[in-house]
Amino acid sequence: MSLKAQINEDMKAAMRAKETARLSALRLLLAAIKQKEVDERIELDDAAVITVVDKMLKQRRDSVTQYEAAQRFDLASAERFEIDVLTAYKPAGLTVEQIAAEVDAAIAATGAASAADMGKLMAVLKPKLAGKADMAEVSKLVKSRLSN
Structure with a gap:
């Protein structure tokens, strides 16, 4: 079953169970x-x-951080619930060690040596890691590896 079909089925189940949120x-x-x-x-x-x-x-x-800054904890709580619901549809993420191994393999494959090669390196990593890892964290790891 495709992910979209699964979401549709889950919506129907929530409707039947009267889970409005x-x-x-x-x-x-x-x-x-x-x-x-x-x-x-x-x-x-x-x-x-x-x-x-x-x-x-x-x-x-982003909404949670803004609501908390504005002392609107009721709205932040609602956003957290939506985060929990949405997280169920993400595949299992990679561990930090697995991400580091992918970064090291990409560095070896592309021959990246400096921060100037970061774009080339991210172009190789993005298709492999998109959806499995936070790309902002991957970017930080790449920057730290290339600056050493």
Whole structure:
């Protein structure tokens, strides 16, 4: 079953169980997926759906920090619940050691030696690690490896 179909089934289950908060989060996710499909006139595969989930997770995390800064803990709590719902659709992430091994392999494969080669290195790493690792953390690791 595709990830999109799984989300649809989970939405139906939430509807039957009358879980309004979960249903709302799943409807937002399906709306974002549908919007992407309409905009690009394509049917999204699992990798593209994961990209949409990642984008929504990033938005929710940003919202949580802003709500907490504004002392709106009720809204931050609602965003955290949506983060929990969305996280269920992400594949298992890689460990720090696995990410470091991928970075080292990419450095060896590309011959990157300085910070000027970072773009070339990230272009190799992004397809391998997208959806499995936080690319901001990967970028920090690459910078530290190239500066040594």
